[in-house]
Each structure stands twice: as C-alpha cells, then as structure tokens.
Amino acid sequence: MHKYIIDQGVSSVLVTLPQYKSDLMYDFYGDKRNKLNKILRERAKNIEKLTVCDLDSLIKYKYMSKSDRKNFWDDHIHYTPDGYDLIGEYIFNEIKKLL
Numbered sequence: 793m794h795k796y797i798i799d800q801g802v803s804s805v806l807v808t809l810p811q812y813k814s815d816l817m818y819d820f821y822g823d824k825r826n827k828l829n830k831i832l833r834e835r836a837k838n839i840e841k842l843t844v845c846d847l848d849s850l851i852k853y854k855y856m857s858k859s860d861r862k863n864f865w866d867d868h869i870h871y872t873p874d875g876y877d878l879i880g881e882y883i884f885n886e887i888k889k890l891l
Contacts, residue, residue, distance in 0.1 A: 805845055808847050815853065
C-alpha cells in the first residue's frame with residue numbers, strides 16, 4: 793500500500809503498534825507486536841517519502857505512571873480523548889516535517 797501511494801508521488805506515514813496492557817498480561821501479544829514493529833521499521837528504512845510515526849516508542853504502557861495510564865487509557869485497548877490527542881499531535885507534528 794505504501795509503495796503504491798509513494799509511486800503516485802505522495803508521501804506516506806507508517807505507524808508502529810504501541811504497547812498495550814495486554815502485552816504485560818500475555819507475552820504472546822508483546823512478542824508478536826515487537827516482531828511486527830521490527831519488520832515495519834526495517835522495511836521503512838528502504839523507502840523514500842515514508843515517515844515512521846513510532847507510537848511504540850511514544851507510548852510505553854509498562855513505564856507509565858498510574859495517573860498517566862488513567863489519563864491516556866480508557867481500558868486496556870482504547871484510549872481516552874487525551875490519549876487520542878497525544879497520538880494525533882504526534883502524528884501531525886511528524887507530517888508537518890514533510891511539508
């Protein structure tokens with residue numbers, strides 16, 4: 793998909809998967825997420841006009857304080873409005889760099 797978009801002359805954004813509470817509860821989830829993110833980052837290195845928005849580095853559930861978890865997470869999968877704002881601002885700022 794990214795290659796097709798870039799071939800049309802448009803820049804593209806690739807977003808990694810952030811850590812979730814489920815990753816801490818079940819090793820399987822974190823292992824799969826880490827493998828997928830590694831593949832995404834490696835492939836992105838070879839594609840011009842592709843910006844990586846690394847949500848995995850931005851949002852580390854394991855290292856968040858309880859108050860940050862409450863502020864950014866609605867449950868173990870979905871974000872609160874503040875959480876979505878954090879993600880939106882981060883992606884917006886990465887896209888601004890392309891302009």
